[in-house]
Amino acid sequence: MRPETLQALKNHKWESPPPILRFDDTLKKHTTFRIGGRVPLFAFVEHQDTLLECLDSLNGEEPFIIGKGSNLLCSDRDFSRPIFRLTGEFERIHIEDNSIEAGGGASITQLLRRATQAGIGGFEFLAGVPGTVGGAVMNNSGPRMNSILERTESIVAYHWKEKKFVVFSPSDFAWGYRFCSLRGQALVITSVRLKGYFRPKSDIEAEIHRILEYRRLTQPLNAAC
Numbered sequence: 001m002r003p004e005t006l007q008a009l010k011n012h013k014w015e016s017p018p019p020i021l022r023f024d025d026t027l028k029k030h031t032t033f034r035i036g037g038r039v040p041l042f043a044f045v046e047h048q049d050t051l052l053e054c055l056d057s058l059n060g061e062e063p064f065i066i067g068k069g070s071n072l073l074c075s076d077r078d079f080s081r082p083i084f085r086l087t088g089e090f091e092r093i094h095i096e097d098n099s100i101e102a103g104g105g106a107s108i109t110q111l112l113r114r115a116t117q118a119g120i121g122g123f124e125f126l127a128g129v130p131g132t133v134g135g136a137v138m139n140n141s142g143p144r145m146n147s148i149l150e151r152t153e154s155i156v157a158y159h160w161k162e163k164k165f166v167v168f169s170p171s172d173f174a175w176g177y178r179f180c181s182l183r184g185q186a187l188v189i190t191s192v193r194l195k196g197y198f199r200p201k202s203d204i205e206a207e208i209h210r211i212l213e214y215r216r217l218t219q220p221l222n223a224a225c
Contacts (some may be wrong), residue, residue: 046088104134121199
């Protein structure tokens with residue numbers, strides 16, 4: 001990250017609600033493996049207007065967007081790009097009938113909890129999956145027989161190079177087992193609309209319990225992983 005860009009951000013007069021900026025931070029504080037070198041800037045962005053202002057303030061430098069820091073294997077060497085995490089309004093979840101609109105920064109755990117409370121099935125396979133909705137979509141999280149993009153109706157993302165919002169449906173791009181062709185593009189997923197189906201809450205809870213028990217027996221859940 002260019003020194004002049006860093007200095008400009010330190011002195012920036014924010015028109016939108018200011019983000020939480022941590023200069024000269026370390027990635028190991030933000031990854032589930034507890035590894036990762038120093039980063040010039042780690043920004044917690046809570047509002048859409050703030051996100052756009054942050055991206056404009058980078059003057060063309062590319063950010064790296066992370067969720068909860070899972071599924072990231074980071075070097076202990078210094079990382080040159082600024083890192084953003086979406087919080088605040090990007091963590092909101094709204095349910096209407098059997099549709100769920102979740103912010104890109106919403107946690108998978110909270111999504112599953114809210115769906116269960118509303119008696120909406122179809123997301124049980126996400127039990128025990130860490131991270132955020134945006135990250136899950138970018139990686140098409142899920143086992144071989146199920147994946148989050150199978151439950152996705154639409155995706156809203158901001159293209160930071162073209163400086164515009166774009167809307168995708170899963171038919172607009174390639175995806176497969178733990179693969180999504182949106183990954184690596186200049187996109188920040190801000191919200192996702194998902195579709196489930198009504199199911200008795202007791203059946204949802206039983207399926208979640210079965211999946212979590214299987215994970216407990218087969219995966220090192222108490223280890224940094």
